[in-house]
Amino acid sequence: MDFEFTREQLMFKEEVIRFAKKEIAPRCAEHDLKGEFDLESFRKMGEFGILGLHFPEEYGGQGADVVTTVMAGEALGEAGVDGGLTLAYGAHTFLCADTLFRHGTEVQKRKYVPKLASGEWIGCMGLTEPGAGSDVASMTTEAVKQGDKYILNGSKIFITNGPIADVAVVYAKTDPTAKHAGISAFVVEKGTPGYTTGEPLKKMGMKTSVTSELFFNDCEIPAENLLGQEGMGFLMAMETVEWDRSALLAPFIGSGAFLLKKCTDYAKKRIQFDRPIGKFQAVKHRLAEIRIMTEAARGLVYRIAWCKDQGRPLNHLEAAVAKLFVGDWSLSPSNDAMLIFGGYGYCHEYDVERVFRDSRLAPIGGGTSDIQKMIISRLM
Numbered sequence: 001m002d003f004e005f006t007r008e009q010l011m012f013k014e015e016v017i018r019f020a021k022k023e024i025a026p027r028c029a030e031h032d033l034k035g036e037f038d039l040e041s042f043r044k045m046g047e048f049g050i051l052g053l054h055f056p057e058e059y060g061g062q063g064a065d066v067v068t069t070v071m072a073g074e075a076l077g078e079a080g081v082d083g084g085l086t087l088a089y090g091a092h093t094f095l096c097a098d099t100l101f102r103h104g105t106e107v108q109k110r111k112y113v114p115k116l117a118s119g120e121w122i123g124c125m126g127l128t129e130p131g132a133g134s135d136v137a138s139m140t141t142e143a144v145k146q147g148d149k150y151i152l153n154g155s156k157i158f159i160t161n162g163p164i165a166d167v168a169v170v171y172a173k174t175d176p177t178a179k180h181a182g183i184s185a186f187v188v189e190k191g192t193p194g195y196t197t198g199e200p201l202k203k204m205g206m207k208t209s210v211t212s213e214l215f216f217n218d219c220e221i222p223a224e225n226l227l228g229q230e231g232m233g234f235l236m237a238m239e240t241v242e243w244d245r246s247a248l249l250a251p252f253i254g255s256g257a258f259l260l261k262k263c264t265d266y267a268k269k270r271i272q273f274d275r276p277i278g279k280f281q282a283v284k285h286r287l288a289e290i291r292i293m294t295e296a297a298r299g300l301v302y303r304i305a306w307c308k309d310q311g312r313p314l315n316h317l318e319a320a321v322a323k324l325f326v327g328d329w330s331l332s333p334s335n336d337a338m339l340i341f342g343g344y345g346y347c348h349e350y351d352v353e354r355v356f357r358d359s360r361l362a363p364i365g366g367g368t369s370d371i372q373k374m375i376i377s378r379l380m
Contacts, residue, residue: 009068013075019048020079028082028208032354035207037164038085046119050076051093055101059109060117070250070305074298077254080351083358084208086251087365091160091209092116094243096123099169099236100187103228108187112167124165126156126188126214127237134371136171136234137179141216143172143186148223150174150186152194152216162212163197166190170214171237174230183233187225194219205357244366245319246305252330252362253301255355256294259337262352263287266341277340286336293333297326317379324372327363334359 005013024041031038045051054069055061064072076086097116100123101109115121132139141154152172156162168188175182188195198213228236264287267278277283300322307315334356338345345352363369 005067005071009071012068013071016048016050016072016075017079020076020081024076024085025080028080028085029348029351029354031208032082032084033348035202037088037208037210039164041085042088042122043119045089046117051089051119052097052113052117053093055097055113055117059101060114066246066305066308067302070247070301073247073250074254074257077251078257079254080258081251082206082208082354083251083255083361084206087206087209087248087361088122088161090243090248090251091125092123094247095125095240096161096165096167096169098243099125099185099227099240100167102239103185103232103236104187105224107224108227112187116167121166122161122164124159124161124168124214125240126159126162126168126170128156128158130155130157134368136183136237139171139173139183141170141172142176143174143184145174145223149220150223150226152186152188152219152221154216156214158201158211159197159214160209160211162214163200163210168214169227170216171233172216178231180234181231183237184230185227185233185236186221187227188216188219188221192219192221205354205360207357241316241319241367242304242308242314245314245322246301246308248366249297249301249322249326249362252326252359253294253297255359256290256297256330256333259333259352259355260287260290260294263290263337263340283340286340290333290336293329297322297329300325317376320367320372320375320379323367324369324376327369327372330359330362 023044027038027041049062050072052061053064053072056063073086097113100112116123129139129141143150143152154172170186170188171183172186173182174184194217196215200210200212203211267283267287268276270277304319304322337352338356341350341352344350347353
């Protein structure tokens with residue numbers, strides 16, 4: 001394995017950091033406090049090329065490799081971009097647009113991918129249900145074919161970008177008796193009769209990412225909106241795991257580097273007992289632990305990205321290890337940062353408070369830590 005970044009990749013990462021610090025990060029605190037999605041910043045990410053980075057140029061992308069794509073997500077976190085916006089980006093690009101690109105017909109790809117890559121349209125993925133989270137096969141949303149259309153009935157929950165999405169990749173049972181093999185994927189556009197969204201959920205963190213339920217009540221969609229073939233939906237959903245264990249985790253790693261710089265600078269300037277608090281062993285150890293954990297997490301995530309670039313099939317055990325480690329690990333640096341900043345860290349004016357709240361989703365979203373342990377032990 002060669003994990004050495006090219007000169008072009010390192011230069012690109014610095015470009016993303018400069019762009020994000022200038023155009024996006026200064027707006028994060030305000031939007032987080034209001035709990036609203038920053039559409040302007042999202043569109044700027046599209047103009048910069050981040051939203052469609054890994055798609056071929058003919059579909060509005062830049063043809064970047066996976067490592068470079070992961071690097072962009074890390075750079076956003078390192079620049080101080082809030083977790084809500086990077087979560088919206090991840091769901092839009094990797095869970096929705098990439099699935100359309102990989103499994104859509106040429107007509108579907110031409111219709112949707114360029115609009116998603118530019119940020120003109122916003123995408124989401126509807127998989128999780130009130131009674132089907134980790135146990136995907138227990139979903140109850142059904143799609144019944146009637147002539148040249150499918151009738152969808154059911155609901156989804158915890159859907160990132162749900163209230164604002166122009167298009168959704170929705171998973172439903174076309175054969176309720178076949179468990180995993182009976183799940184299919186469909187393209188559902190905003191405004192389709194019978195398709196509605198719930199009010200945005202009020203969350204502890206990731207406040208700039210709007211999340212809601214999706215409802216399908218005798219929702220009629222054309223048969224050509226089926227993605228791939230019937231019964232292939234579960235495999236499509238599992239393909240998104242490769243992105244979930246790399247690109248979607250990358251902003252958390254960037255946030256670790258962001259916190260480390262914040263804490264180091266603060267530890268040099270904050271004077272207590274006639275000396276900077278960075279002189280105290282307890283603070284030194286917290287800074288060292290943030291650095292160690294950040295490096296370890298970075299190695300796990302880029303290993304998956306590198307293997308994906310080599311065309312190697314995803315090693316689900318390694319992927320689960322990465323997800324578990326980064327998920328649980330992300331809580332530690334944000335907690336240490338809060339302790340280093342003390343009372344100031346508990347206030348909204350300091351970014352560490354926001355990062356602390358945002359990091360709490362990492363061990364939950366995309367497969368809980370307990371599920372990752374179950375996967376790891378089973379594969380062992």
